[in-house]
Amino acid sequence: MASSEPEALSEEARLICAILAEQVAALCEGIAASAVFNKLTACGDILASLASQLEVGSAASRAAAQLDKAMDDLGFQHAQQQDFAHQTAELVAGALKTLATGEWRKLSLGGLAALYVSESQRRLHDIVLAERTGRRNMTTPDL
Amino acid sequence: MATILVLDDSSTMVMSLARILKKAGYEVETATRGQEGLNKLGAGLKPAAIITDLNMPEMDGISFIKAARKLPSCRFTPIIVLTTESGLSKSGEARAAGATGWLTKPTEPDTLIATLKQLAPAA
Incomplete structure (x- = not known):
């Protein structure tokens, strides 16, 4: 007789989630670094200075x-x-950390959807859900 | 010169917005946390307008707007929400909290300045 209780993640699957969570968290730090932005503003400052010296x-x-x-x-x-990439990476890291711990039962489709920004x-959540289960329009009622 | 309070948890967003607003003729005060923004308002900052993100740690944009609207000096200050959110329910929630305008990221600097100038002229 089938049980309604979801099957627990194996120890290896939880380890994989923990490793992936750290990989994504490291990615978050890289995304948050503003080296590219700083280079762009430095170029802008040089151009502004140049413009002020011209007729x-x-x-x-x-x-x-x-x-x-x-x-x-x-x-x-x-x-x-x-900003968007950082928020998305944080969301994925958080979900993976939840899956990696004994708290994984707390993660539901609705709970995941509540984390979106x-x-x-x-919309992507709904597309994947529709493709895999046939269920539609779970998270975008006002679209 | 009109001052704009910019509130966003992304320091790159804050730096970029400050740069664009200063070039448009505004003075800029910044905060990366809602409470920091409220502290500045509580300490006497009277901005001509506020630009705030919605999804922020510790205090989200909606909570910030509600708290800011309770300050007598901020009751009628235009508050523009600049966020990745575009859903009608979120924007409705923000307007109910006291937001004046709504811009969805990604937006163009010219769109932001045009919106801001309607609500708070630079000069």
């Missing part, structure tokens, strides 16, 4: 100012992508 209104001055703005736009885009994550 006001000259084509070269305008070009330098446009490049400076493009650097800021790129830095902002990078910061937003980094964007509609794109919820």
